[in-house]
């Protein structure tokens with residue numbers, strides 16, 4: 001993503017970042033590109049509506065104030081299925097996340 005997009009306090013991805021639409025590596029790549037776009041202290045909220053169950057699953061991730069890590073800070077309805085993927089990125093400095101997944105540094 002181009003640098004001029006800047007940094008965001010909140011990014012919400014609803015009913016899009018899930019295994020029904022994308023395979024694991026694509027989701028990992030998408031997360032790897034979104035995380036560096038968060039401002040320090042910013043939130044990435046990933047949610048999915050399960051219409052059959054009439055339920056929502058969501059996880060709020062927060063980028064640390066120093067910008068170097070991302071943590072789960074809230075969970076609704078069992079959380080998001082992409083949490084394990086975010087955990088895979090967790091060992092990587094945020095600014096390098098896009099490199100880990102093969103994309104350019106935003």
Ligand SMILES: C[S@@+](CC[C@H](N)C(=O)[O-])C[C@H]1O[C@@H](n2cnc3c(N)ncnc32)[C@H](O)[C@@H]1O
Nearest residue numbers: 012013014015016017020021022023026047049
């Ligand atoms: C359920 S809608 C969610 C729209 C919006 N995020 C919301 O919550 O209102 C899912 C969207 O993902 C798009 N989509 C699904 N698979 C996709 C793919 N492989 N590539 C690009 N878009 C896809 C669909 O076309 C649809 O617009």
